[in-house]
Amino acid sequence: MRFSAGWAGGDLEYSPVSPERVAEFQGDTAVDDGHYRHPVRFVRLREDVVVKHVPHFGA
8 A cells, every 4th residue: 555645755655564562652742633743752662561452542
């Protein structure tokens, strides 16, 4: 699947994946339509959490 991204100057490829690991990230509270307005930062992988116990973003 491909879609256009005006800020990237061309098409971007979309490759859906199945989650297998849980990562912790840090972001601010600026969210528009379910998307963070500013870049987020990777903190660490969470080996103590399984994917099925993580709620969907915005749930």
